[in-house]
Amino acid sequence: xxxxxLHIPFCEKKCSYCDFYSIESTEHIxxxxxxxxxxxxxxxxxxxxxxxxxxxxxxxxxLLRPHDMHRITSLLRELFVFTDDCExxxxxNPGTVTLERLQGxxxxxxxxxxxxxxxxxxxxxxFLDRIHNADEAVTxxxxxxxAGFDNVNMDLMFAVPGQTLESLSDNLxxxxxxxxxxxxxxxxxxxxxxxxxxxxxKGRVKPLPEEIDAEMYHLVISTLRAxxxxxxxxxxxxxxxxxxxxxxxxxxxxxYLAFGPSAHGFIGTTRYWNYRSLTAWTQHVxxxxxxxxxxxxxxxxxxxxxxxFLHLRADGLRPLETQDRFxxxxxxxxxxxxxxxxxxxxxxxxxxxxxxxxEGYRVCDEISSKAAARLAG
Amino acid sequence: MQNYRxxxxxxxxxxxxxxxxxxxxxxxxxxxxxxxxxxxxxxDNPLEQERGITIKLHAIQMDYAANDGNSYKLNxxxxxxxxxxxxxxxxxxxxxxxALLVVDATQGVEAQTISxxxxxxxxxxxxxxxxxxxxxxxxxxxxxxxxxxxMDLIGCKEDDMILASAKAGIGxxxxxxxxxxxxxxxxxxPKAPLRALIYDSVFDAYRGVIVYVRxxxxxxxxxDKILFMATGQTYELDEVGVLYMQRQRTGELAAGSVGYFTxxxxxxxxxxxxxxxxxxxxxxxxxxxxxxxxxxxxxxxIYPADSDDFEDLREALGKLSLNDSAITFEPESSSAxxxxxxxxxxxLLHMEIVQERLEREFNQTIxxxxxxxxxxxxxxxxxxLWVDNPAQLPNPTLINEILEPYIRAQIIxxxxxxxxxxxxxMDRRGTMMGQSYLSADRVDMTFELPLAEVVFDFYDKLKSxxxxxxxxxxxYADYKPGQLVRMDILLNGEQVDALSSIVHRQKAHEWGKxxxxxxxxxxxxxxxxxxxxxxxxxxxxARESISxxxxxxxxxxxxxxxxxxxxxxxxxxxxxxxMKQVGKVEIPQEAFHAVLSLD
Numbered sequence: 001x002x003x004x005x006l007h008i009p010f011c012e013k014k015c016s017y018c019d020f021y022s023i024e025s026t027e028h029i030x031x032x033x034x035x036x037x038x039x040x041x042x043x044x045x046x047x048x049x050x051x052x053x054x055x056x057x058x059x060x061x062x063l064l065r066p067h068d069m070h071r072i073t074s075l076l077r078e079l080f081v082f083t084d085d086c087e088x089x090x091x092x093n094p095g096t097v098t099l100e101r102l103q104g105x106x107x108x109x110x111x112x113x114x115x116x117x118x119x120x121x122x123x124x125x126x127f128l129d130r131i132h133n134a135d136e137a138v139t140x141x142x143x144x145x146x147a148g149f150d151n152v153n154m155d156l157m158f159a160v161p162g163q164t165l166e167s168l169s170d171n172l173x174x175x176x177x178x179x180x181x182x183x184x185x186x187x188x189x190x191x192x193x194x195x196x197x198x199x200x201x202k203g204r205v206k207p208l209p210e211e212i213d214a215e216m217y218h219l220v221i222s223t224l225r226a227x228x229x230x231x232x233x234x235x236x237x238x239x240x241x242x243x244x245x246x247x248x249x250x251x252x253x254x255x256y257l258a259f260g261p262s263a264h265g266f267i268g269t270t271r272y273w274n275y276r277s278l279t280a281w282t283q284h285v286x287x288x289x290x291x292x293x294x295x296x297x298x299x300x301x302x303x304x305x306x307x308x309f310l311h312l313r314a315d316g317l318r319p320l321e322t323q324d325r326f327x328x329x330x331x332x333x334x335x336x337x338x339x340x341x342x343x344x345x346x347x348x349x350x351x352x353x354x355x356x357x358x359e360g361y362r363v364c365d366e367i368s369s370k371a372a373a374r375l376a377g
Numbered sequence: 378m379q380n381y382r383x384x385x386x387x388x389x390x391x392x393x394x395x396x397x398x399x400x401x402x403x404x405x406x407x408x409x410x411x412x413x414x415x416x417x418x419x420x421d422n423p424l425e426q427e428r429g430i431t432i433k434l435h436a437i438q439m440d441y442a443a444n445d446g447n448s449y450k451l452n453x454x455x456x457x458x459x460x461x462x463x464x465x466x467x468x469x470x471x472x473x474x475x476a477l478l479v480v481d482a483t484q485g486v487e488a489q490t491i492s493x494x495x496x497x498x499x500x501x502x503x504x505x506x507x508x509x510x511x512x513x514x515x516x517x518x519x520x521x522x523x524x525x526x527x528m529d530l531i532g533c534k535e536d537d538m539i540l541a542s543a544k545a546g547i548g549x550x551x552x553x554x555x556x557x558x559x560x561x562x563x564x565x566x567p568k569a570p571l572r573a574l575i576y577d578s579v580f581d582a583y584r585g586v587i588v589y590v591r592x593x594x595x596x597x598x599x600x601d602k603i604l605f606m607a608t609g610q611t612y613e614l615d616e617v618g619v620l621y622m623q624r625q626r627t628g629e630l631a632a633g634s635v636g637y638f639t640x641x642x643x644x645x646x647x648x649x650x651x652x653x654x655x656x657x658x659x660x661x662x663x664x665x666x667x668x669x670x671x672x673x674x675x676x677x678x679i680y681p682a683d684s685d686d687f688e689d690l691r692e693a694l695g696k697l698s699l700n701d702s703a704i705t706f707e708p709e710s711s712s713a714x715x716x717x718x719x720x721x722x723x724x725l726l727h728m729e730i731v732q733e734r735l736e737r738e739f740n741q742t743i744x745x746x747x748x749x750x751x752x753x754x755x756x757x758x759x760x761x762l763w764v765d766n767p768a769q770l771p772n773p774t775l776i777n778e779i780l781e782p783y784i785r786a787q788i789i790x791x792x793x794x795x796x797x798x799x800x801x802x803m804d805r806r807g808t809m810m811g812q813s814y815l816s817a818d819r820v821d822m823t824f825e826l827p828l829a830e831v832v833f834d835f836y837d838k839l840k841s842x843x844x845x846x847x848x849x850x851x852x853y854a855d856y857k858p859g860q861l862v863r864m865d866i867l868l869n870g871e872q873v874d875a876l877s878s879i880v881h882r883q884k885a886h887e888w889g890k891x892x893x894x895x896x897x898x899x900x901x902x903x904x905x906x907x908x909x910x911x912x913x914x915x916x917x918x919a920r921e922s923i924s925x926x927x928x929x930x931x932x933x934x935x936x937x938x939x940x941x942x943x944x945x946x947x948x949x950x951x952x953x954x955x956m957k958q959v960g961k962v963e964i965p966q967e968a969f970h971a972v973l974s975l976d
Contacts, residue, residue, distance in 0.1 A: 005936055057935075059756075186932040214927035224547050235932045264937040271940055302943060313934060340961045344905060363904050364930040365627050369949035376950060 003053045003249035004080070006036065006072070006373070007260030008061040009278055013127040016199070017157075019191035021262035021276045022059035033068045037075050039259050039285045046257055046267065047080035053202065053246035054082070056090035056110075064096055066104020069137070073109040087151075094140035095132030102147035112244075113144050114153040114184075120174045121167050124160050134174070141178045143239045149232030151242060153182035156362055158220060159213040160188050161205055165331060168216050169223070176227040181242040186221045186235045187213055214362060221358045233314040234361050241313075251314035253307055269298045301376060304328070309368035330354070333375050341367065378567075378633040382560045383452045383591065385469060385506075388479035389487035389848065393509040397479060397543035397552075398437075398453060404549050405439035405451070436472075436577075436589060436620050436635050443557045446760055451556060452620075453637040454576065454591075456493070461724030463669055463852065467496050467653045468575045471667060472591035472635060475503040477561030478531070482508045482516040482540075485523045485819060486530060487848035488789040494530070504531050505539065505555050512542040519893040526816050538915045565632030570661040571595030571603070573630070573654040580700035584615070587624070588640035589635075590654060593665060596631040597638065602657040606664045610647045611657045613638035645702040672706050673721025674782065674853060675832055677730055678746035678875060679735070680717030680964060682955055686741070687716045693739035694718060697731065704731055709766060712745055713875040713959045714969070719766055722748075725832060744957065744966045746875050750829045753780040753856050768874040773914060774776065779879075780856040782828045785810065788839065790847035792820045797842045805830035806859075806881060821929060825854060829879070864889055864918070866896070867910040871960040875969055883957075889919035892971065900970045902926040907962050 009022045010029060036176065054076065056064075064072075073088070089112040090105060102113070119125050120134040132140075137154075144152050154175055158168050175183060190200050190207065205216040208216075223233060229237035236244065249256050258265035262276040273293035275281040284291035298306070304326050311317040322330050331338060331349075338354075341347040346360035346367065356364060388394035439451040456466045470476065476497045480486055481891055497504060506527045510516060524538060539555060541548025577589040590597075597603065601614045618626040619636040629634040642648055651668035655661045681690045694706045705721035722728040728748055735741045753764040754771065755778040764770050770779075786807070788798055792814065799809065799822075807826040815821050826835075832852070839847050864885055866876035876896075880888050889911030896909050900923055911919040936944050956963040 125463070125490070187928075187930075189932055210927045217928060234930050234934070247935065250939065256936060258936060262937065264939070266936070266939075273937065296940060305946060305950070306939060306943050309943070310934070313930070337961075340905075346904065360927050361930060363926060365946070365949070366904055366926065366929045369946050370953050372946050372950040373953035376954075 001052045001245065001249045001252065001254040002047075002049050003055065003254065003256035004047075004051045004076070005055050005057060005246075005256055005258040005260075005265070006061075007258070007263040007274075008032075008056055008058040008064060009058045009261050011058070012063070012093075013131050014195075016195040017128060017188060017191065019194050020057070020059065023278060026063055029063065029068065031277070033064070033071060034259060035282050035285050036072060039281075040072075040075055040079055040296055042285065042288070042290055043257060043259070044079040048332045050081040050083045051086055052083050053087040053102065053249060054089070055246040058091055060073055060093050060096065061090045061347070062092035062101070062105075066101055069105055069108040077109075089153075089244070089246055091116065091134060092140065094137040095130075097140050097143060099143045099146055100226055103150070106147050106149065106167065107163050111149070112151040112153070112374055113149050114182075115140055115144075115180075115217050117154045117175065118157040119160065119163075119167075120171050121163075124157075124163055124167065124171075127160055127162060128157060138174075138178065141180065149371065150181070151183060152180045152243065154178070154180040156183060156185040156220070158185060158187055158216045159208045161208060163208070163216070163260060165212075165215060166220060168219060172220065172223045176224070176229075182236070182244060183229055184236050184237040185224070187217060193245055211292055217362055218307060218358070221361070225358075231358065231361065248314065251310045253303070253310060269303065271296050271298065300326070304375060308371050312354075312356060312368050312371065313361075313364050316353040320352070327373060330371075330375070334371055337370055337374065378565070378631075379562045380449045381452065381558050381563050381633045382449055382475065383454065383473045383563060383635055384475040384477060384556055384560050385454045385456050385473045385497075386477045386479055387456065387486070387490060387497060388477075388509075389481070389490045392479050392481040392484065392487075392490070393543045394479055397453065397477070397507070397509065397541070400543045400546060400549050401451075401453060401553065402437060402439060403555065405441050417656075438621055438635070439618050441553055441557065444554055445557070449557050451553070451726075454635060461722075461727040463492070463496075463850075464669065465577070465650055466493055467500075467667065470497050470500050470502060471574055471665070472576045473497075473502055474563055474762040475505060475556065476715050477556075478504050478506045478527070479509050479525060480506065480527055482511045482520045482523050483513050485519070486789065486815060488787045488821075488850035489848055491530070491789065491821070492787060492850040492852070498531070503560050504533070505552070505559055506531065506533055506537060507539045507541050507548070507552060509541050509543055511540045512545045512547060522816055526819065529815065563633030564593070565594045566598050567594070567632040569594040569632075570659050571601075571654065571656045572661045572663065572665060573597060573598055574665045575605075575648055575650055575652045575654060577650060578648040578702070580645050581639075583640075584639045586645055586648050587637050587639055588642070588648045588654070589620070589637050590630070591635050592630045592632050594632050594661070595656070596629055597654070597656075598629040601720075603638075603640065603654050604657040604660055605648060605652050606655060606660070607649055607652040607668055608647055610642075612642055615639045615641060645699055645933070649702065671703050671723065673703065673723060674750065674828060675722045675724055675748045676721070676751060677720055677728055677748040678709065678711065678714065678717055678766070678969075679706070679720050679732070680711070680714040680875075681743045682742040682744050684715035690718070690735075690741055690743065693735055693741050694720070697734055697739065701731065701734075703727060711768070711875045711955040713873045713957050713964065714746070717744075721751075721765065725836070741956065742955075744969055745877060746969050747971075748832050749879065750782050750827075750832060752861070752879060753803060754778075755780070764879075767863055767877040767879045770877075770879060773862070778858050779861040781859045781861060781879075781904075783825050783854040784828050784831060784851040785854045785859050786824045786826050786831070786849060786851040788822045788824065788847055788849050789815065790820060790822075790843050792818050794843040794847060795820055795822070798822060798839065798847060801835075801838055801842055802826060805835060826851075827859065827881075829855075862913050864892075865912045866892065867908075867912055867917075868959055868964070869905070869908050870910075871962075872912075873959050873964070875957075876971075885913055886918050889913075893919045893921040895971045896968055897923055899965055899971055900962070901965060902967065903961070905961055 011022045090108045090110050091114045094115050117137040190197050224237045255267050261281040264273045272292045274291045275293045281291040319330050386394045436454040441449045456469045539551045572593040573590040604611050617638045653664040703723050706718040709719045710716045751765040757777050802824045807824040810823040812822045860882040861883050866873050893909045906925045907923040909921045910917050
């Protein structure tokens with residue numbers, strides 16, 4: 001697998017919880033697209049093998065006009081090679097789509113949409129600073145299908161202050177009724193540096209208790225499973241054959257290129273990241289310099305840690321793969337804990353694959369750090 | 378010999394001993410003013426400086442031109458200021474003919490000072506009382522009472538006391554003159570067979586052990602063959618000299634002198650403090666009195682935090698014992714902590730010093746268990762066993778009697794705290810042996826207490842209950858039988874050997890309850906519910922439980938999150954590695970000495 005990520009750093013309004021880089025201004029979009037095209041050219045030599053996925057993230061990529069999208073995808077196809085079944089995803093704000101626009105994106109080559117729905121409750125949407133309402137989310141889904149998209153994700157947020165198990169249940173029911181092919185359901189994170197985090201520090205926001213968060217997570221998993229969604233990562237659920245290939249690229253330690261301000265790429269054992277500033281990024285690209293703010297070269301131990309925790313939090317760890325790649329027999333190295341985890345129902349071992357159960361996903365970080373300690377010790 | 382004066386300073390912590398010593402060195406030109414800025418030269422161990430106490434003994438020779446027109450050699454022999462080292466104190470007092478008794482004009486006499494003072498008086502030392510810190514504003518109201526205390530204590534006249542401020546340089550000349558005039562010159566026969574007292578020794582990586590001695594009789598010269606009378610070891614003297622700021626080789630030391638020698642001695646244990654050095658071919662028949670083997674009184678397990686570091690820890694303890702002859706260590710193993718060592722210490726401070734030195738000087742990350750004393754167990758077959766690890770106490774059915782060590786504690790405090798102190802000591806199974814008033818508002822109390830009860834936070838409690846005014850000194854008394862039982866801690870049904878303790882039967886319930894609830898605070902929530910139980914034999918006497926963690930996972934992990942997330946996992950991983958695991962339960966290192974922080 002080989003992924004390609006493009007970061008579109010614009011939003012009509014920033015959400016209080018979001019720590020992705022974006023600015024609340026759309027006037028620089030034209031110049032941004034020009035610069036993005038220039039960055040693609042700067043890195044064109046890096047795309048030696050066919051890409052299996054492309055992901056437009058943000059920010060709000062749906063602020064790009066179909067025309068902009070067309071310019072970008074055309075140049076991509078000119079510079080790089082893509083597999084026939086390449087997944088082309090863009091994130092969309094349900095409040096900014098029209099049939100015409102969606103058709104335009106589709107014509108530009110996009111074949112997967114991801115809607116930031118988050119909730120169907122007005123109060124929760126307001127808390128999260130979302131600009132759309134519940135009806136618009138429903139409409140967006142209808143328009144997507146009408147435009148011919150057969151692979152659509154919806155994001156859902158839970159453990160939002162003020163949320164109850166009842167309102168979450170309502171959100172889940174309304175979301176599954178729309179039959180998206182994929183659902184990403186996130187427990188709200190209080191990320192450092194966000195307005196939400198500042199509110200937390202000042203005591204203006206009180207996180208839901210861990211018990212409630214856990215109950216909500218359980219409700220999410222059980223509801224989605226009951227509706228035919230398979231959990232393949234802590235927060236990701238899909239219908240059969242609809243796992244997000246791009247995200248699996250991250251979790252399987254496969255390479256990905258990245259473009260746009262703040263975007264992170266990973267090639268070989270090097271992870272690089274672009275300037276987290278539209279200005280700095282633009283200046284570098286226009287000078288013909290790579291807009292990399294920094295990079296790190298992962299040691300064998302870093303790679304092992306990532307291999308373990310990413311596979312565990314996604315679709316499981318294959319002992320044979322770990323043996324081949326790192327020369328470690330995880331079944332031996334993780335004893336005696338592996339036995340306890342299996343006995344307690346946190347993990348299953350089907351012979352080829354060690355994978356977390358719903359109970360296991362709930363304490364995934366605990367298992368990951370213990371596993372990392374066992375493997376490094 | 379008539380121009381030699383050997384003396385030491387007896388003072389309580391913070392009463393100004395080190396400052397006074399510095400001032401004397403400065404006045405006799407031994408140290409320049411510039412060196413003085415480095416302050417408090419005698420305390421050259423960073424730990425000593427930090428704690429404001431002197432652990433190791435040093436000596437410095439000063440040349441002093443007295444008002445009588447003669448020149449004198451003054452040997453200032455420093456003494457440690459903590460009860461753990463009272464034997465060392467007694468040996469260094471033996472090397473002197475006089476002592477400066479330094480008392481803080483605002484604080485008065487403290488327990489430690491009194492016990493050292495009595496030791497000095499018993500050994501016939503001339504006592505020169507010095508009231509220090511007279512320049513402090515609050516001294517105005519306290520000085521008369523402090524003077525009275527000192528006069529009552531040693532039966533001196535008011536004129537015998539020197540009023541001084543080491544900090545401000547007041548009274549320094551008077552002190553030096555008094556040392557010359559009042560401390561008798563050493564007696565001894567330079568032609569008699571050699572008798573030299575070892576009052577300290579330190580290990581030097583290049584020259585082996587450097588032995589500090591006071592020559593009582595005879596003369597030692599380089600190339601002489603010497604005999605350590607207690608250990609029976611013989612060596613040839615390499616280098617002999619006196620101690621200025623550095624060692625200064627003189628080739629010989631005669632009766633009355635204080636100095637050092639080296640003799641290619643590899644082990645500190647060969648030159649025991651208090652031993653007599655004599656000549657191998659002309660030995661004295663009369664070794665210096667007072668030698669005894671120093672025995673550890675407090676024991677604790679020391680384990681490497683990472684069990685792979687066992688050999689490193691062994692090496693570190695080996696090196697540390699080169700310049701700490703009092704520590705003992707033997708390998709042991711624990712199901713909870715893996716392989717480590719059972720270490721013996723003179724007392725709690727000594728234990729802390731060793732632990733800190735291991736971490737600072739030898740870069741060891743260690744886990745320590747709760748300290749305990751050494752029990753004497755009489756079995757039903759009348760065998761006597763010494764148990765210094767609670768986990769090794771035999772099955773109760775095999776025990777006839779358990780004896781535990783007692784101490785005789787002297788506590789001096791303002792009289793308003795008598796009730797508080799009584800209660801504390803009674804709570805700790807103490808018996809009051811006597812009480813006397815040093816002045817109208819200052820009382821001197823004596824108790825007999827089980828050492829095991831003092832090992833846990835007794836000193837801290839005493840200090841906090843008396844707002845810091847009480848001072849404590851103790852000496853070891855003897856072993857007495859007690860109603861003692863072993864209390865075990867079980868986590869999810871599995872016994873954690875390193876958490877076992879030996880407690881008094883009547884206190885077991887209370888102790889068990891407090892320990893369980895302390896462990897409940899210290900052990901983090903885990904993926905499983907954790908049951909904490911305290912048990913005596915098969916009987917559960919207390920229990921607590923820690924409910925399982927409900928959720929521990931961050932929802933989001935995409936391209937830009939991975940490095941950050943990895944670092945977080947690495948950090949958590951380090952935390953995990955520091956934990957010790959018993960069965961499924963991870964136990965943080967602090968839990969192993971949890972009882973120390975019970976309140």
